[in-house]
Amino acid sequence: MFDRRLIENWDWILLLLLMLLAAISIANLYSATYPIRDMGGSQIFVKQIYWYMIGFSIFLLMTTFNYYKLLQLAYPVYFVSIALLILVLIIGKTTSGSQRWLAVGPISIQPSEFAKISIVLVLAKFFGEGDRYQEYGLREILLPLILIGLPAVLILKQPDLGTTLHLTAAALSILIFVRLNWKSVAILAVPTICMSPLVWFILKDYQKARILIFLNPDMDPLGAGYHINQSKIAIGSGQFWGKGFLNGTQTRLQFLPEQHTDFAFSVLAEEWGFFISIILLLVYLFLVLWGLNIAKDAKNRFGSLLAVGFVAIAFWQVITNVGMVTGLLPVVGIPLVLFSYGGSSIISTMAAMGLLMNISMRRFMFSNGAGLPER
Template identity: 65%
Template structure:
């Protein structure tokens, strides 16, 4: 029998925010793929609707069980994600020079998306097991750092710098929320600065070039700088009101690269201007704020840490993607969450948001 309190506490605000971003995403994708033959045009548009329907189905499924029982599956889920990341490096599908996909018959998915879910789950479990100590010292950090570094390192080998950095940012956010002693934090910052040259040497040549062109956009205007230059032209030409729906010249003339995936926000800004872009960002801000409220109102530590991890996923993807397309950050290939085209990323995000809704709906259970 369904507990009536679950229906009474259904989080309609969270559902409204997700649905609002979904509607804007589908409308923007139609424009981004309008009469564009080389990326499938209407086929891509209908596929995204299909993925949204699947995603919403998974979201509802994630609200049907008690999330507190998920802690027992944290380490097994983490182990499975590591095995899949190893498997993709051995037998994965190579696309555009990156080995990120596993094909199982008609289904193709990215194990790195599963890693996002598992890292949140395993860190929430680990933090709860450590108890409520005030802050972490260096001696306490080697275990969570190892949990983060293992999947991040495997993803970096694909290579997928953007997702690897995202895992580090999300894991780091969860640990920082718990608290790190200031002396330990200073040591870690100094160690990262000292390791920067080594990290630079480990980057692929195209990744190094992206950073160099970020520092100097005029370095390679027809090569590595082309993407970001065209994106800034599109965003700037939208001004306040935009050029109108289906009337973005950068988009229609195909100057804007990856306009249905990584640079979907640029399409929106060109056609709807600062007003439309700001409206979308307000929805994201509300979603992040509401997620933090859910974390604060959760009646158990495990639920609170899960909520913080999910909010961190949304926050960092929005920050990195918008910063990337506006030239504030280097191009690292992070899609705009719930907005850019992509099945694996969309379904994973909807599963995580379904878990966030689960936590919100069951907050009364611990009163």
């Protein structure tokens, strides 16, 4: 039975923000892939439209059930995603040196994208059952740390440093949100910092080189260093009003690497300038704040923590990607959420946003109302 209040509480603002992002993303991809159209790289923006259509369908699907049910599904979903991460290491497709993709018929999926959602699910379940007034101690967060560590290590093995850091950042945000006591923060931080030099000796030479370049792109003057310089030129040369749609010279001449994925924001900044770049950032900011608002209004801890986790995923992606293309952060290869091209990322993010909507719609309901019968 469908409750009428669900429709009344439909979160139009969230939906509007998402559609706005989809529209900007598709228009920008049209421009970003314009120069490679003749070389078979053509219809990327069309594919993005399809991905968004699938994404919005999944978004709707995610609102049709009561999110409490996920409490039971959290661990199964988590272990399926771990299994997929193991599978990708065994039979995954290797592209440019890392094994990230699982080929399913004609399409490739990236299990690490879905791992992000599943880690939020298990952490929300772990911390979300029942009230809590004190901070958490070290012994209590041992299991969550293992739950985070498992997918992190598997993704690192692909190797995909960017996604590993992103997943860890989103997961740790939940831990910090539920509050850890100072003792456990210290106990976690101090050994990690002390141990890290030891890890250095275990790494192989090429891995060391990768990390050094990650920390300092100038060490790779022909790769990351060059890309960052070109990206900064692209963004800076946009000035206030931009060079106009399809008029970005950096984009046209393909000075930007990965201009439809990791560096998509640079294309926007070059062609539309400071004005639209700021508006895009404001859309993201609004989405994040709206998400936090949903977390605040949720009627139980589980829903709140789910919302916080999903917001954290989107938030860190915006910060690291824009930070990277503007030269504030090292080049890590993280796409901009809901903006860069990428099917797995759009679908998993839209699923997360669908759940956010789900939480938002049920904000005035009592758990024993529409949810599970109380046991």
